[in-house]
Amino acid sequence: MLSFAPVVKRAAPAVVNVYAQRKVQGASNPFFDDPFFRRFFGGVPGMGRPAERIQRSLGSGVIVDPSGIVVTNHHVIEGADQIRVALSDKREFDAEVLLRDQRSDLAVLRLKDAHERFPAIEFGDSDEIQVGDFVLAIGDPFGVGQTVTQGIVSALARTQVGISDYSFFIQTDAAINLGNSGGALVDMAGRLVGINTAIFSRSGGSIGIGFAIPVNMVRVVLDSAKSGGKAVKRPWFGAKLQDVTPDIAESMGLKRPSGALVVSVVPGSPAAQAGLKTGDLIVSVDGQLIEDQNAFGYRFATKPLGGTTNVAVDRESKSVALSVKLEGAPEFARDEITISAQSPFLGAKVANLSPALADELRLDISAGGVAIVDFAEGSLATNVGFQRGDVVVSVNGEAIAKTRDLERVTQKPSRVWRIVIMRGGQQISVVLNG
Numbered sequence: 001m002l003s004f005a006p007v008v009k010r011a012a013p014a015v016v017n018v019y020a021q022r023k024v025q026g027a028s029n030p031f032f033d034d035p036f037f038r039r040f041f042g043g044v045p046g047m048g049r050p051a052e053r054i055q056r057s058l059g060s061g062v063i064v065d066p067s068g069i070v071v072t073n074h075h076v077i078e079g080a081d082q083i084r085v086a087l088s089d090k091r092e093f094d095a096e097v098l099l100r101d102q103r104s105d106l107a108v109l110r111l112k113d114a115h116e117r118f119p120a121i122e123f124g125d126s127d128e129i130q131v132g133d134f135v136l137a138i139g140d141p142f143g144v145g146q147t148v149t150q151g152i153v154s155a156l157a158r159t160q161v162g163i164s165d166y167s168f169f170i171q172t173d174a175a176i177n178l179g180n181s182g183g184a185l186v187d188m189a190g191r192l193v194g195i196n197t198a199i200f201s202r203s204g205g206s207i208g209i210g211f212a213i214p215v216n217m218v219r220v221v222l223d224s225a226k227s228g229g230k231a232v233k234r235p236w237f238g239a240k241l242q243d244v245t246p247d248i249a250e251s252m253g254l255k256r257p258s259g260a261l262v263v264s265v266v267p268g269s270p271a272a273q274a275g276l277k278t279g280d281l282i283v284s285v286d287g288q289l290i291e292d293q294n295a296f297g298y299r300f301a302t303k304p305l306g307g308t309t310n311v312a313v314d315r316e317s318k319s320v321a322l323s324v325k326l327e328g329a330p331e332f333a334r335d336e337i338t339i340s341a342q343s344p345f346l347g348a349k350v351a352n353l354s355p356a357l358a359d360e361l362r363l364d365i366s367a368g369g370v371a372i373v374d375f376a377e378g379s380l381a382t383n384v385g386f387q388r389g390d391v392v393v394s395v396n397g398e399a400i401a402k403t404r405d406l407e408r409v410t411q412k413p414s415r416v417w418r419i420v421i422m423r424g425g426q427q428i429s430v431v432l433n434g
Contacts, residue, residue: 007136008148010190013088014063014121015138015146015183018072018095018109020080060139060183061085061109062192064222066120068111070095071218072182073197074102077109085111087118088146099225101232103360104166104217105197108225121184124191126170126214127288129153137174137196137210139183149175151208158211159294168298169211170194176210185212192218216302223304234301235309236329236359238269239276241293252281253317259283260293262313266355266365274322280313331356335403338376343410344417344432347379348372348386350403361389364425369393370400384432391422 059076063069070085077083083095093111100107111118129135133153141147151174158169172185176199185194194212224232241260249257260282265272282290285299286309303309308323334351350370351357357373358365369391375382392400395409396418417432 004136004148004150004188007186007188007190008138011121011136011184011186011192012138012146012148013119015088016061016063016070017086017140017143017146018059018061018070018076018182019084019086020059020077021082021084022079058140058143058179059181060179060196062182062184062195063118063120064123064192064218065226066117068093068114068118069098069222069225070109070111071195071222072107072109073195074100074105074107076182077107078102083109085109099221099230099232101221101224104213104221104232106195106213106218106221108222121186121192122190123215123219124187124189124193126193126216129156129170129187129193131156134188135172135174135193136186137172137176137180137183137212138186139176139180139196141175141177141179143179151175154209157291157295159292159298166217166298166301167294168214168217169197170214172210172212173208174210175208180210194218214298217298220302220304233305233328234359235303235305235326236269236355237271237300237324238266238329238355239271240264240364241282241296243292244281254281258289258291259314260290260296264364264366269355270325270327274311274324275320276311276313276322276324277315280315280320282311282313284312286310329356329359330354336373337403337407339381339407339410341407341410342413344384344419345381345386345392345406345410347376348381349374349376350392350406352402353391363389363391364422368401369422370403370406386421387423389423393420393422393427395419 059072061070061072064071084092085095086092093114095109095111098108098110131153135153137149151172154173155171158171159167176196180196183196184192185196187193192215194214195218196212199210221232240263242263244257244259244261246257262276262278262280264278265276282296284290288299290296303326305326307326309326311322311324313320332354336349336351338349339345351373353369353371355365357371372386372388372390392406394400398409400406419430421428
């Protein structure tokens with residue numbers, strides 16, 4: 001009799017529930033905005049201050065090391081003040097965050113006060129699975145308890161999903177619902193091949209289109225966490241790429257639109273040192289075909305630091321093999337500051353744009369300027385419409401080359417602010433009243 005029970009028996013004990021709890025500020029008392037009421041209630045404890053409330057979220061996770069290390073989605077534990085993990089045998093443990101990686105939407109946790117060996121899942125190889133393979137999704141949908149659903153691999157290398165920086169997902173029709181995020185996608189040997197992350201749905205329920213992060217990306221994040229790093233160190237390529245459109249393919253004489261086209265190369269970067277040139281078409285990495293720029297980003301990001309990787313390009317209808325060094329992006333003092341002067345940037349945290357930060361935010365380092373990396377809660381800069389990753393190029397006609405330039409300019413009172421920023425590769429000019 002055909003049964004998936006042996007697979008479930010092997011994998012399910014390593015799948016856990018993840019409960020994240022965070023404190024958030026509620027709306028302030030509307031009466032406190034009135035001067036008359038403020039006279040009477042201004043000194044009353046709690047009156048007028050935003051009410052604090054507890055927000056809870058539920059997700060899933062996978063034990064990936066017997067010492068009690070758990071992998072889940074970053075969005076499951078984002079902003080959490082307290083994290084608790086429930087095992088398949090109903091025991092619960094508090095957990096601490098070892099590493100958060102928003103770019104891949106992965107996080108690594110460790111169970112606190114755990115002095116035993118836990119059932120850990122075996123890793124598979126996401127490059128070996130094929131469309132049509134049977135897979136099981138294990139998690140805790142809607143908080144009803146551990147649930148197993150079965151399906152097949154519907155597609156591989158989904159790069160247009162836009163869920164994270166590294167869009168390269170396994171698509172499955174195994175039912176994935178709310179609460180499944182961070183759970184396991186396993187093959188018929190009970191090995192982890194992906195972390196269930198998102199669904200396409202118009203109703204909030206599963207319609208058979210789910211996406212999982214390939215386990216080969218999970219392995220990179222886990223290795224960084226085990227080495228004690230607080231951030232994932234990935235190789236830096238140092239070139240701006242774009243997808244090949246049908247029009248571009250026709251102009252280049254290609255049979256079909258595929259590959260990643262080189263738009264520009266950062267001087268001194270590994271790409272430049274390898275001899276990559278503007279106009280080159282990247283077609284493979286270590287023999288693995290590249291369909292678009294997201295596919296290249298995933299393939300390159302999952303390479304370990306050190307050594308080299310082979311990149312094949314088409315250059316003027318000729319095939320060229322390049323050897324690219326696998327090294328991290330150079331870093332220098334970011335000099336992060338939060339703008340405190342009364343200006344449109346009030347509450348924005350900014351940093352000098354180093355190659356490492358540009359790579360982290362997926363920005364073009366050649367643009368120069370200062371990058372917005374965060375905001376104070378409820379800041380004016382957020383209300384104005386600035387976004388994380390915006391690069392401030394000039395303010396009131398003064399070029400902004402470093403954070404102290406922006407700090408100095410914003411300290412000058414102005415009735416009108418003329419601001420130039422770069423966002424998504426596009427230059428935007430705005431005029432704001434002071």
